[in-house]
Amino acid sequence: MIIGIVGALLVILLGGSFLLFMWKARHKSYRREVFVDVAGEVDRRIEFGQLKRFAWRELQLATDNFSEKNVLGQGGFGKVYKGVLTDNSKVAVKRLTDFESPGGDTAFQREVEMISVAVHRNLLRLIGFCTTPTERLLVYPFMQNLSVASRLRGIT
Structure with a gap:
């Protein structure tokens, strides 16, 4: 009888530990995968209303591989590049740099x-x-009107 009780407690303890481990692993992988853009896959968990999810390659081509000649400006959060999409619409692409911080x-x-x-x-x-x-x-x-800073300084 003692062996049966100890065995049952051991099974319950191991089962609970396994379930806790699986829950933590799933929760951790969800956070890691939230912003992954893989060719041919779209993470449907991230939805920002009517915003379009662009492919990395699409923006790389639009900005000529983020060429320095296309830099419109630079701020505390990164550089802004001028780009032209495949439908010939002009865009400004803000490439953020501080997202890897905690x-x-x-x-x-x-x-x-x-x-x-x-x-x-x-x-x-x-x-x-x-x-x-x-x-x-x-x-x-893309707006041709320069930056807010240049407008405030009266540069045209």
């Missing part, structure tokens, strides 16, 4: 969500985004 993915997701719902006549609307294990990009319509 909480960077969460901050990126929050920023995209906030920008996508912000509507004002003086704000550019966010067209879409691209995420890979090593890159975070935001896509805006």
Whole structure:
């Protein structure tokens, strides 16, 4: 009888440990996979309303491989590149650099969500985004009016 009770407790303990391990592994892999852009696959868990998910290669071609000649400006979050999509629409691609810091993915997701719902006549609307294990990009319509800083300084 003692062997039966000890055996049952051991099975329950091992089963509980296994379930806890599986739950943690699944939860950890979900966070790791949230912003993965794999050719031919789309992670449906990330949806930002009507925003378009661009492929890395599409934005790489649009900006001529993120050429320095296409740099529109640079700020604390990264560089902004001028690009032309395959449908000949001009875009500005913001290539973020600080997403690898602790909480960077969460901050990126929050920023995209906030920008996508912000509507004002003086704000550019966010067209879409691209995420890979090593890159975070935001896509805006291209505006010929220079930067906010240049406008404030009176440069035309």
